[in-house]
Amino acid sequence: MHNAQQRPQHALPLNLVEAINRALFQAMSDDHRVVLLGEDIATNGGVFRATEGLKAHFGLRRVMDTPLAENLIAGLSVGMASQGLKPVAEIQFMGFIYAALEQLISHAARLRHRTRGRLSCPLVIRAPFGGGIHAPEHHSESTEALFAHVPGLRVVIPSSPSRAYGLLRAAISCPDPVLFLEPKRLYRLQRLPVDLDDAPLPLDRCFTLRPGEDITLISWGAMIHETLAAADHLAQAGIKAEVIDVATLNPLDRDTLVASVSKTGRAVIVHEAPFTGGFGAEIAATLASDALMQLRAPVTRVTGYDTPMPYFAMEREYMPSVERIVAAAKQQMEY
Amino acid sequence: MHNAQQRPQHALPLNLVEAINRALFQAMSDDHRVVLLGEDIATNGGVFRATEGLKAHFGLRRVMDTPLAENLIAGLSVGMASQGLKPVAEIQFMGFIYAALEQLISHAARLRHRTRGRLSCPLVIRAPFGGGIHAPEHHSESTEALFAHVPGLRVVIPSSPSRAYGLLRAAISCPDPVLFLEPKRLYRLQRLPVDLDDAPLPLDRCFTLRPGEDITLISWGAMIHETLAAADHLAQAGIKAEVIDVATLNPLDRDTLVASVSKTGRAVIVHEAPFTGGFGAEIAATLASDALMQLRAPVTRVTGYDTPMPYFAMEREYMPSVERIVAAAKQQMEY
Amino acid sequence: MFMPEPYQIHQRLDALADCPHWQRLTEGYRNMQLIRTFDKKAVNLQRTGQLGTYASCLGAEAIATAGGMALAREDYFVPYYRDHATQYLRGVPLYQILQYWGGDERGNAFPADTPASRDLPNCVPIATQLPQAAGIATKAKLTHEHAAVLATCGDGGTSRGDFYETLNVAGVWQLPLVVMVNNNQWAISVPGQLQTASRSIAHKAEAAGIEGIRVDGNDLPALLEVLDYALDKARHGKGATLVEAISYRLSDHTTADDASRYRKASELHTAWQHEPIARLRHALVNARQWDAEQETQWQQHCRDVVDDAVKTYLEHPPQVPADMLDHLYATLPASLGRQRQTLSRQQGDPHA
Amino acid sequence: MFMPEPYQIHQRLDALADCPHWQRLTEGYRNMQLIRTFDKKAVNLQRTGQLGTYASCLGAEAIATAGGMALAREDYFVPYYRDHATQYLRGVPLYQILQYWGGDERGNAFPADTPASRDLPNCVPIATQLPQAAGIATKAKLTHEHAAVLATCGDGGTSRGDFYETLNVAGVWQLPLVVMVNNNQWAISVPGQLQTASRSIAHKAEAAGIEGIRVDGNDLPALLEVLDYALDKARHGKGATLVEAISYRLSDHTTADDASRYRKASELHTAWQHEPIARLRHALVNARQWDAEQETQWQQHCRDVVDDAVKTYLEHPPQVPADMLDHLYATLPASLGRQRQTLSRQQGDPHA
Ligand SMILES: Cc1ncc(C[n+]2csc(CCOP(=O)(O)OP(=O)(O)O)c2C)c(N)n1
Ligand SMILES: Cc1ncc(C[n+]2csc(CCOP(=O)(O)OP(=O)(O)O)c2C)c(N)n1
């Protein structure tokens, strides 16, 4: 599958998980310090095949199946990263990441800080996240807000194949620890052109996916798709929505968000995670402070409910729908 | 120290940790299902002495020193609670709670939910939290926002001895899992009258500690003291500040907050935790949605910085000061 | 009475002559057949889009059946996710097992009048059920119950700290706990030798100072003997036991997995030679405790029972969206009223 | 060459006659004395409000000194928080150790030109350093270094899943890792028998299939032999070792603790009879390798060195508030600019 000789010159049609796979391949080819670890990532190529072919190409020393222990995976990564390797660890599903939290909060995110720069921790933790694929319980979590509150830990979420490629390349080069959350509902949704020679994307910027003057729709991850669809619907009703993909939750690009909402005066924030304490709150709070005088309507958050993601028979009722986004936007336009 | 015969009829002067101790004693006396577990809580009475005397009174079967493992403490508690005991577990410092997160998020908070009410999980996890006592690293954490984003988990924080007593009694009686965070800076700050016969306090209400018309100051935990001091300062400048102790972060009493800010038109939110993604964001977001039209000035958050709590030589520079709160409030009055 | 030999793999099927419990064994055989029939059907339901991702118990029938048969009503069961047979024997109707794998929380609302009523539901986050089982055992001990707790996990599960923390506290507190590991050689694609270098999984008991026993996980009478012994020991306050039951995962990991990517067909083929049901049938037939006619009748019975369960499962009316809030807290907090309203409005509108 | 006896407590002080390494032992003795002098001073500084909560190493001098002396420059050290002697021997200046306990992050910025330069700083969240040590050992193995990793923890630390997950992966991956447990009998107020029921802490190695060794933690030559053996084994790719060093915590847990609440004075008194420094001095004096004059001179030297370190520590200018943001990321994200401004303004104003 991979062959360094055949490095393509032009854009290739890739789906999101293929883009991840390519980014890993490229990073490992360019930098021998990049190593992968996780459960089922070597021979099996990962349960979503994100690491397919990499063991065959780079060998077992650089693509390591670990014993089944997420705390261990995180701790191994911290240790490796502290000594100059660039570990990219896979947590099989975000619902199993909690055992890794202590290592991330108490160590990875503060190793540079507490050693005053003597050591650093350039690790990447990748995890598929979010619902919508009828997965078993604990397999559809979206708890990005927990991580975005950890100073020192970058939290990055792509929403298209090319952003997946460009952001993962950037995450692996980044000298800081990065949590890289992959919206698994998008893994195989569509193939889109990805230019493998493009520069890595910035890890501190929102992406404005669609310009508009009337209202700003803000989202990230898989929900970008519902959000863009909502913008289409709104356009039919003559409402011009600007759509922003936050992409990096921490550090947050407040300037882009504030500029957009200062222009439109209206904001709808969309995420899958539960409402209370979700990262939408941080964005709404930013607007309430930095764009308050420009706001013409109450800031709305269209989110999951304050309950764990239901078992899959009801997951559709849980997740924000195009209709709920459109309704929220239209309500704002009445102010 | 404890003697059920001498149950006092009237208010006793107690500091916050003594109030905790009394609440535990009373709950264990009233309900034989209440058991305590944690590190160093039995013979040593807890490193802050919150469980002092309880082993002597109730015996080792009800006051259990566990092996040193926070994940285990949480898991044991879930198991006990699932079968009708009412475990009250101590995590020695909030900085060591992260290993317990998986049990809290993936199990405690959803056991009733996923069994459709067949089983429930009435546990209480107590943990001292916050800075200001010159403690070693990892001993001054304020990561309440992580927990307030977990549906099904109540998050309760007292800020005075009587609220500590009344809220802890309520938490232990509560059929839902409760994270009970104790501001350790207040443990021995002052003795205030606590009426041990008072009814438990509600677990879904803010407390308005001081009425005012000009601006609403919102806080919780130890920061209530800086916030009240700031209100005093403001009063000298003729500014009447209403002070609200949020007390229960989840479920959040939005009504009280919205009503107050609808009246004053101004809000300053104060917490020790880092700014980005702190629970202040949820409150500001609520105001941006439910009180937007009444807001006369941008909502301000006076918080810790987006960095881990520094080692103690600089913790004072990190924590919100009376001066920073006063300055933020005065700035708002200029709108 | 059975006395375990330290770390010897206990087997019984090859020396059944002196076994006085034929009735228990034929009952066990029937249970294993039933659950295998159920399992095949469940895989089919998944393939035809009528069930979600499903974890087959092919090859784990003896282990889970022994668990269900050895447990007493007053005992507690803390499963992982391949214990359909145990759940069934504890009183969970098959249709509820389907509900669970069909993405419906009601599958965990086990009937009140069964031994399962206090059991924990399936556990998906690997090994996190084990400290909970220690908590239940602590409760049983504190309240002086004559009861044991049986908890299960896979070989992969033994790599998580939870496994060890549980054994360790069970040792210190002398808990009435039996942890049974279904060592089916694989954790998804990761083989045993990449999971641990310990001499055996049972040897891990040394770290906690409790007894470790190895048993052939395809040998129902051996499993029953070991579990009877360990549960009885627990009930009598004589401490915890780690049981390693050696089996082989004859299925893919789940219906979402393709095991041919990572393991040899020949290995699987060999494993089938030792599968638990044929081995027990062979022994029963040899001992004239079972015959072809009984087999035919029982297989028909199994199909009927399973078909019935499928019918009940498929005909169950769906939950209403508001259910997703109504069971979270003992009583709905006032602050969630608005969200509940939105959900109720959504009801009936599949596109809302 | 030293060959460990499985699970026998290795001792050497009582049979030193054939020991050819007098120079190493007198050097070790000097190190232990120095660190004890430092330790007393640090406790005093805390009592007089010039240092924060401090974890004394009283009774751990032999263990930590042996670690520092057995490690080679190319090795890595992953400490817990009672390893002042090891840190010092790896090149961390004493004043930096004081800085750390004085609440100043600069205490972790070990000098670049010392073996300590790559070592991890103290670890406060118990046992979380162990999986990191396994990660460092993995790095050393992947990059074919001739180096070992020494990680330490306390007896309490062995109850955390991290401990076991680390040993387990070290077994599977044959990592060049030595985990040394300072079994000082207490985890704050919790005695060993409430921590685990395993036959010994070294026996926990069985769970991971690695070698476990017990050694007298008050016996410097025994510790050196064991560590030489285990580190050498690691450097030669022959796998990981768990070392249980049996000592006694002669101090309170930290200066914030009062051990008289939970342990008997008589127990402490007995433990003092075996403390590592007097035992070694006795042996050295007996062998005419040390005398009273040397003792007096060295003690004076220790006081001078420590006084010097205290002076440097106390004279160090404080950090500026903006430091708390400047080291968090490799470069300050633009979005933190405003916060940094606020902090810079605060600078110099103690009440801001
Ligand atoms: C904490 C956690 N990590 C990862 C997973 C994903 N996962 C599900 S099953 C499994 C393998 C389990 O293997 P084993 O314990 O041997 O049980 P088996 O499935 O073989 O019966 C993995 C990695 C999970 N469910 N939970
Ligand atoms: C994860 C975690 N839990 C709790 C604590 C609080 N604590 C600090 S030291 C200690 C006891 C440690 O005992 P042991 O491992 O035996 O080491 P010792 O201090 O005896 O050398 C505890 C409970 C902590 N630092 N980290």
Ligand SMILES: [Mg+2]
């Ligand atoms: Mg398995």
Ligand SMILES: [Mg+2]
């Ligand atoms: Mg100890």
